Amino acid sequence: MERRTIGATALSVGAVGLGCMPMSWAYSGSRQRGEESLRTVHRALDLGSTLLDTADMYGPFTNELLLGRVLKERRREAFVSTKVGLLVGEQHIVANGRPGYVRRACDASLRRLQTDVIDLYQLHRADPEVPIEETWGAMAELVRAGKVRALGLCAVGVRGGRRPGAGLYDATLRQLRRVQQVFPVSAVQAELSVWSPEALRELLPWCEARGIGFLAAMPLGNGFLTGTLTPGEGFEPDDMRARHPRFTAEMMAANQPIVAGLRRIAARHGPDVTPGQVALAWVLAQGRHVVPVPGAKRARWVTENAGAADLRLTAADLAEVAGLPAAQGSWD
Numbered sequence: 320m321e322r323r324t325i326g327a328t329a330l331s332v333g334a335v336g337l338g339c340m341p342m343s344w345a346y347s348g349s350r351q352r353g354e355e356s357l358r359t360v361h362r363a364l365d366l367g368s369t370l371l372d373t374a375d376m377y378g379p380f381t382n383e384l385l386l387g388r389v390l391k392e393r394r395r396e397a398f399v400s401t402k403v404g405l406l407v408g409e410q411h412i413v414a415n416g417r418p419g420y421v422r423r424a425c426d427a428s429l430r431r432l433q434t435d436v437i438d439l440y441q442l443h444r445a446d447p448e449v450p451i452e453e454t455w456g457a458m459a460e461l462v463r464a465g466k467v468r469a470l471g472l473c474a475v476g477v478r479g480g481r482r483p484g485a486g487l488y489d490a491t492l493r494q495l496r497r498v499q500q501v502f503p504v505s506a507v508q509a510e511l512s513v514w515s516p517e518a519l520r521e522l523l524p525w526c527e528a529r530g531i532g533f534l535a536a537m538p539l540g541n542g543f544l545t546g547t548l549t550p551g552e553g554f555e556p557d558d559m560r561a562r563h564p565r566f567t568a569e570m571m572a573a574n575q576p577i578v579a580g581l582r583r584i585a586a587r588h589g590p591d592v593t594p595g596q597v598a599l600a601w602v603l604a605q606g607r608h609v610v611p612v613p614g615a616k617r618a619r620w621v622t623e624n625a626g627a628a629d630l631r632l633t634a635a636d637l638a639e640v641a642g643l644p645a646a647q648g649s650w651d
């Protein structure tokens with residue numbers, strides 16, 4: 320698989336990564352597919368999808384434990400990307416950016432992941448009670464201690480409660496400017512997909528101009544862009560899409576022209592090319608600093624998604640995607 324580099328530290332990864340969240344969190348059946356999830360991670364490494372993106376809060380903790388079972392045997396083949404800063408309670412999720420907590424959380428992640436170093440340690444969310452410089456300073460200490468190789472920041476797409484006229488990523492850009500004063504940012508993680516292209520406007524160019532890597536989260540539009548979901552079929556109550564404004568039967572039906580467009584482009588590239596692969600190839604085409612991390616808990620999805628690294632969209636394909644209708648249904 321084509322390789323890409325993450326940030327100034329030039330850490331090299333396969334162009335298509337693997338988002339491990341659906342194996343333990345946020346999707347139907349997340350907690351029921353342990354063995355298949357293990358096969359999925361192994362398949363990703365076999366195919367060169369080396370960047371494995373997880374977080375301590377996925378599960379919570381079980382996603383890192385799962386990855387640890389693979390890393391125990393194949394650490395050298397993997398690029399381990401995890402996150403700190405969110406704590407899962409009984410009924411809610413809270414941010415914790417206190418330096419002492421960050422140090423303890425890192426040690427706990429290392430233990431669960433069965434490794435002595437994390438390649439990319441990302442701040443999942445800033446703690447409004449703690450100046451971000453303090454949190455980032457503690458993370459920088461972890462780099463100096465050799466427990467972490469590089470630091471990343473997850474974007475806050477402030478949906479809802481946004482000031483009129485403010486950009487979706489204004490708050491993230493402010494945070495990035497502040498933490499850059501403390502220690503270099505190697506990667507930013509934010510949603511980027513055909514139906515959520517907002518990061519293209521400011522965030523992606525900001526990263527590119529500074530040699531910062533960009534991890535594209537939710538590049539398949541939470542599965543919608545693969546064309547495998549049927550409007551009206553519904554989701555289990557523990558599936559985040561059960562509450563997502565774009566996944567009501569009405570909005571899924573209204574957004575079908577986007578999938579149809581991806582299907583048309585796929586057909587031009589061959590009978591086996593899928594809309595999901597076109598969606599990932601579109602993300603890959605947004606810059607050499609971009610690495611999509613499609614989430615999956617099935618090995619066959621990983622095989623299909625890895626195939627997107629070989630799909631080169633033409634200028635006409637990209638223009639056709641740009642001309643697709645904007646997605647309907649939003650948090651705003």
Ligand SMILES: NC(=O)c1ccc[n+]([C@@H]2O[C@H](COP(=O)([O-])OP(=O)(O)OC[C@H]3O[C@@H](n4cnc5c(N)ncnc54)[C@H](OP(=O)(O)O)[C@@H]3O)[C@@H](O)[C@H]2O)c1
Pocket residue numbers: 337338339340341346372373443473474508509535536537538539540541542543545547595612613614615616617619620621623624
């Ligand atoms: N930083 C953050 O705040 C943040 C937020 C969200 C996500 N993320 C990261 O981004 C990663 C990706 O996001 P995501 O997993 O939510 O969304 P996604 O990658 O857009 O979509 C994942 C969904 O697509 C399905 N899928 C994957 N490949 C498929 C294929 N080839 N054909 C049909 N369906 C396919 C998966 O199904 P199965 O579940 O059945 O495998 C899963 O339901 C996460 O795993 C996580 O690492 C980060």
